[in-house]
Amino acid sequence: MRRLPIYFLVDISESMVGAPIEEVQQGMRTIVQNLRVDPYALETVFVSIIAFAGKATILSPLTELYKFYPPQFPIGGGTSLGKGLEALMDDIDKSVQKTTKDLKGDWKPIIFLFTDGNPTDNYSSAFKRWNSKYRGHCNLVAISIGDNVNVLTLAQLTDDILLLKETDAESFSQFFKWITASIKSTSMSVGETNIDEVKLAPTTGINLEKVEVNSPTDYDYAEVDDNFVVLHGRCANTNNDYLVKYAKHYPTERRSGFRHDDGQYRLIGAYPVDKKSYKSLSSGKPPKINTMLLRGVPTCPCCGNQFGVVVCECGGISCAGADGYATCPWCGAGGELGEMGPDGMNITRGLG
Numbered sequence: 443m444r445r446l447p448i449y450f451l452v453d454i455s456e457s458m459v460g461a462p463i464e465e466v467q468q469g470m471r472t473i474v475q476n477l478r479v480d481p482y483a484l485e486t487v488f489v490s491i492i493a494f495a496g497k498a499t500i501l502s503p504l505t506e507l508y509k510f511y512p513p514q515f516p517i518g519g520g521t522s523l524g525k526g527l528e529a530l531m532d533d534i535d536k537s538v539q540k541t542t543k544d545l546k547g548d549w550k551p552i553i554f555l556f557t558d559g560n561p562t563d564n565y566s567s568a569f570k571r572w573n574s575k576y577r578g579h580c581n582l583v584a585i586s587i588g589d590n591v592n593v594l595t596l597a598q599l600t601d602d603i604l605l606l607k608e609t610d611a612e613s614f615s616q617f618f619k620w621i622t623a624s625i626k627s628t629s630m631s632v633g634e635t636n637i638d639e640v641k642l643a644p645t646t647g648i649n650l651e652k653v654e655v656n657s658p659t660d661y662d663y664a665e666v667d668d669n670f671v672v673l674h675g676r677c678a679n680t681n682n683d684y685l686v687k688y689a690k691h692y693p694t695e696r697r698s699g700f701r702h703d704d705g706q707y708r709l710i711g712a713y714p715v716d717k718k719s720y721k722s723l724s725s726g727k728p729p730k731i732n733t734m735l736l737r738g739v740p741t742c743p744c745c746g747n748q749f750g751v752v753v754c755e756c757g758g759i760s761c762a763g764a765d766g767y768a769t770c771p772w773c774g775a776g777g778e779l780g781e782m783g784p785d786g787m788n789i790t791r792g793l794g
């Protein structure tokens with residue numbers, strides 16, 4: 443039996459923490475539930491999930507649909523698209539059956555790449571490998587979640603680039619229905635016509651826009667994603683870790699086409715994170731951010747303490763209660779909370 447391998451290559455960088463990663467997680471469940479009742483898909487579709495932050499990890503190896511169970515998505519620091527792509531290509535070599543003289547191999551794999559930011563690694567050798575050996579034998583559909591992604595980067599990988607303009611729950615739900623419909627129509631077309639080009643479903647009525655790039659150019663990667671600031675905190679009461687996410691604030695109306703950057707970031711929320719997987723999926727040297735640029739302080743998502751961003755002299759970020767006394771879970775020092783000076787202070791941010 444010829445299989446139709448479907449890969450999801452998912453950005454799990456810090457900027458995905460909170461609602462976006464929860465929507466992706468829910469979306470994967472919906473896709474699998476809907477495909478399982480489709481006779482064509484059930485017969486041919488195999489699914490794999492590869493996630494990348496500072497490092498890449500295979501969350502689910504290529505598995506037949508009826509045995510597939512969507513995994514939990516961890517979060518890591520950094521957006522190493524190059525490493526994600528390498529992991530994908532290595533797995534294609536290992537798991538996808540090639541056509542030989544005596545054997546019809548698997549259908550062309552379809553890869554759905556979801557990313558919400560720009561690569562923080564040097565991806566050029568991975569891109570070269572992709573374009574010389576894999577691009578012609580795969581269908582890669584790249585989806586920018588929100589409009590912070592430089593599409594010129596994605597255009598070096600594929601002609602199929604889509605932009606999910608809004609990232610509210612309804613837009614995500616429509617988007618995952620569109621993915622499901624696209625997989626269904628491709629598996630049907632494969633079964634009936636023996637042609638394994640991806641058949642994307644119509645995007646009418648969905649917040650999803652096809653992006654046309656005329657001249658893909660090289661884009662210099664930046665080591666930090668400047669659209670978000672993510673702080674790595676540790677709860678003083680539970681010793682669990684959490685991320686505090688801020689997004690760049692553009693005061694000018696977007697529809698004027700010009701986004702004025704005043705350098706400030708607004709609080710989005712604070713989210714518990716698994717300490718072990720966060721550490722193992724992060725790479726790169728985190729830069730600093732001045733606290734004066736951050737607007738808003740969350741409560742601690744682990745214990746509910748009133749102050750979720752308290753900075754110790756050791757540089758560690760933790761929580762503290764309303765009584766203003768804190769013991770730093772990073773270095774063990776205790777003390778009264780002090781007032782911050784008028785110039786703020788430089789604290790460590792994640793790579794995003």
Ligand SMILES: [Zn+2]
Pocket residue numbers: 676677678679680742743744745746747761762
């Ligand atoms: Zn806490």
Ligand SMILES: [Zn+2]
Pocket residue numbers: 754755756757758770771772773774775
């Ligand atoms: Zn400390």
